[in-house]
Amino acid sequence: MxxxxxxxxxxxxxxxxxxxxxxxxxxxxxxxxxxxxxxxxxxxxxxxxxxxxxxxxxxxxxxxxxxxxxxxxxxxxxxxxxxxxxxxxxxxxxxxxxxxxxxxxxxxxxxxxxxxxxxxxxxxxxxxxxxxxxxxxxxxxxxxxxxxxxxxxxxxxxxxxxxxxxxxxxxxxxxxxxxxxxxxxxxxxxxxxxxxxxxxxxxxxxxxxxxxxxxxxxxxxxxxxxxxxxxxxxxxxxxxxxxxxxxxxxxxxxxxxxxxxxxxxxxxxxxxxxxTEVEEKLIENLQKIYEKRIKVNCTDCKYCLPCPQNVNIPDIFKIYNNLSMYNNKKHSIISYGMYQKKHTDASQCIECGRCEERCPQNIEIIRKLKEAEKAILNN
Ligand code: SF4
Ligand code: SF4
Known part of the structure; x- marks a missing residue:
């Protein structure tokens, strides 16, 4: 040691x-x-x-x-x-x-x-x-x-x-x-x-x-x-x-x-x-591949919160990105289940649009939330 x-x-x-x-x-x-x-x-x-x-x-x-x-x-x-x-x-x-x-x-x-x-x-x-x-x-x-x-x-x-x-x-x-x-x-x-x-x-x-x-x-x-x-x-x-x-x-x-x-x-x-050079280069290449798999460019700034329906927007995007990047299906379902239990999952969204007005990344939050839920629950 x-x-x-x-x-x-x-x-x-x-x-x-x-x-x-x-x-x-x-x-x-x-x-x-x-x-x-x-x-x-x-x-x-x-x-x-x-x-x-x-x-x-x-x-x-x-x-x-x-x-x-x-x-x-x-x-x-x-x-x-x-x-x-x-x-x-x-x-x-x-x-x-x-x-x-x-x-x-x-x-x-x-x-x-x-x-x-x-x-x-x-x-x-x-x-x-x-x-x-x-x-x-x-x-x-x-x-x-x-x-x-x-x-x-x-x-x-x-x-x-x-x-x-x-x-x-x-x-x-x-x-x-x-x-x-x-x-x-x-x-x-x-x-x-x-x-x-x-x-x-x-x-x-x-x-x-x-x-x-x-x-x-x-x-x-x-x-x-x-x-x-x-x-x-x-x-x-x-x-x-x-x-x-x-x-x-x-x-x-x-x-x-x-x-x-x-x-x-x-x-x-x-x-x-x-x-070593080999290790450095490999990590650089792996980072690029994982990054390409990111589905929502959310920076977790939380400007979209609070949502009147308590949808936990950044955390749902995090689960979606993690699923896409690392293909860890079991973990994403368990994590998402915790938000479902608390009624803060994507299905609570009433499409009021308030979050989208505030997002500095101009993410189409309503559409992406639907996409995220579908991917997580159907994986
Ligand atoms: S559009 Fe949906 S997620 Fe966005 S603030 Fe309204 S209810 Fe919340
Ligand atoms: S405002 Fe946009 S970038 Fe910031 S946490 Fe919400 S969805 Fe993500």
Whole structure:
């Protein structure tokens, strides 16, 4: 394993961290973790040098932290740092901070969380953070010896990211980044912004929830075959992330032992952290192919919102684009189903036209929503 300095924390972190949100499960239920396989995977990773384990309150329906604690018995806890996250969207009152924190310690069967993260900060979460002075609460926990370092994970636009970075002297932050999301959310500009301010960056979704590791088909396969690249798609995606200046470690939500072994092998051998010409060219070609598949040129600016019928226009376009780009049919149906349940799907549109007047990209939203729904439901 290769280790890197995690900025001002002084901790030598393995460049591969274990994300605990995609453990193997039983009976098709996300909240029924296959403990035996999961413990084997986590311990294999730790035995092979991984020393950063990232879990969160809601992962696996609230069961992830408990299984992590089981895997860390028998002396494994001393070999790793645990990262856990405050579910900031559940906080309405200051008193709830201690409640959730104590519940997390209980689930982890521990008295200390090494890296404590404000989970999935966005504009709303940032307001909650300020309103309840949560950083001050966390500082007290640090002084009392219950938290090691304080950071945040992020899901919103670049401007919001910069504001959050500037708001507090964070020990670290966590962003989504992969070779297809260079301008999505914080993106590469956000990475640089944090790096320039000496804030270590942890990267999540390096293979875009598995999309970039899928078995290549059609023109994607042809592009791989025509290059002289001999590694796997997952390896390529991971290497791209590690080659970006400012990335301290990446988290991979590993689902089986084969993935754990492959990722450890790549993490242990990619020492110089720069891509070869072949790899660079291949990524450039893959980016072009994926981009050509984009169906709606939506920038997620949200100017079209609110819709009087509560149609979640940008998210529906995101699902449609993802379906077209990565052909992940099952995932798109599940995602769309969540909007159907909340009655914010495309079928709610009454064609009032309000959104189209506001869209700076001049997207024919009404027509595209129909097209998106048809593609998602009939795929
Ligand atoms: S046209 Fe449809 S999607 Fe657009 S604002 Fe009106 S109801 Fe909402
Ligand atoms: S206004 Fe247009 S570009 Fe912006 S989120 Fe809505 S549909 Fe997308």
């Amino acid at each position: 290769i280790y890197k300095d995690l900025g001002k924390t002084g901790f030598k972190v393995s460049k591969l961290g274990f994300g605990c949100m995609r453990f193997p499960t039983l009976n098709g239920r996300t909240d029924e973790i296959d403990k035996e396989k999961t413990i084997e995977m986590l311990r294999y990773a730790i035995d092979n040098g991984v020393n950063y384990i990232d879990t969160a309150y809601p992962y696996h329906g609230g069961k992830s932290e408990g299984v992590v604690s089981l895997a860390l018995k028998d002396g494994y806890r001393q070999k790793v740092k645990i990262a856990d996250k405050l579910p900031i969207w559940l906080i309405n009152k200051k008193e709830q901070l201690d409640k959730y924190f104590n519940e997390q310690l209980e689930r982890l069967d521990d008295s200390f969380i090494d890296f404590y993260i404000m989970h999935a900060l966005d504009k709303e979460g940032f307001e909650t953070l300020k309103k309840h002075d949560i950083c001050k609460w966390a500082e007290k926990k640090k002084k009392e010896g219950q938290i090691g370092y304080l950071g945040f994970s992020f899901h919103d636009d670049l401007d919001t990211f910069k504001k959050i970075i500037d708001y507090y002297d964070w020990d670290f932050c966590q962003i989504q980044l992969n070779y297809m999301d260079t301008e999505y959310q914080a993106g590469l500009k956000g990475l640089k912004y944090a790096y320039d301010r000496n804030i270590p960056v942890i990267v999540m979704e390096p293979i875009r929830g598995g999309n970039l590791a899928a078995k290549p088909k059609g023109d994607i396969k042809k592009t791989y075959d025509e290059s002289q690249y001999t590694g796997t798609p997952a390896e390529l995606a991971l290497k791209w992330v590690w080659s970006q200046p400012g990335v301290s470690l990446l988290l991979s939500g590993m689902n089986n032992i084969a993935q754990v072994k492959e990722n450890i092998k790549v993490a242990s051998s990619f020492e110089n952290e720069s891509l």
